[in-house]
Amino acid sequence: MRLQRCSFDAVPRLEGGQFEALELDECRLPGLRAHSARVTQEFKVTRCTVNGTLDLRSLGVGTHLSLERTTVRPAPGEAGVTAQSVAVDESLWATDLDCAGAFHLNNARVRDPLVLIGSLLGTWPPAPVGGGPYPRFQPVIYTLDLLLPLVDLSQERAYGPSGAMQWVAIVLVGSGWLLATTVAAGAGRILRRT
Known part of the structure; x- marks a missing residue:
């Protein structure tokens, strides 16, 4: 069964279902x-937006499980992906998975590679500010945007931290600015010597 560019009003319930491929x-x-x-074969949830939890507990997959380029935003305090006791006969690919909640893999069995390259797990990105459109949140670029005061990487303007992350942003x-002033003072001294 293949579903592409669908929008669901209610949570799809596939508990206990038997599928050739999904x-x-x-x-x-x-x-x-x-x-x-x-x-029996592949189970793919790719390039999807999930505003809730992906409940994959005790899921059995004959070949590959893929969660690539999917965004998961669970309700506050809820897990993003619950995959306890999942059994995958080959590989689990979750490259560029953006999961704001916890990702549970307790007692999981994956025979071949478990790939999480480029994934953002278990952190809540800052909320978008302004009127959009927003660039995709990238935590490393966002951190650099906060740390480098004279460089605009478009992340700081698009996202505003809240709670404890606000204090981290202030420190960064x-x-x-302290780093920029130190570099400028050092450069000034070097130029005066020459």
Whole structure:
């Protein structure tokens, strides 16, 4: 079964289902329940936006499980991906997965590579500010944007931290200005000597 560019009003419930192959691509979901489902071949949730939890507990997959380039935003205090006791006979690919909640893999069995390259797990990115459009949140670029005061990488203007992250942002901005002043003072001394 292949679903592409679908938008769901209710959480799809696939618990205990038997599938040959299952693919959700570029879909918008308020969550997904696939607890104890069995997929003979591949199970893909790619390039999707999930505003809830991906419940994959005890899921059995015959070949590959893919969560590539998917964004998961669970309700506050909820896990983003629950994949306890998942059994994947080949590989689990979750490259560029952006998961704001916890990613649980307790007692999981994946025989081949578990790939999480470029993934952002278990952190809540700052909320967008202004009227958009927004660049995709990239934590490393955002940190550099805060730390380098004379460089605009478009992340600081687009996203505003809240709570404890606000204090981290203040420290990074202050450290960036201190670093910039130190470099400028050092450069000034070197130029005066020559």
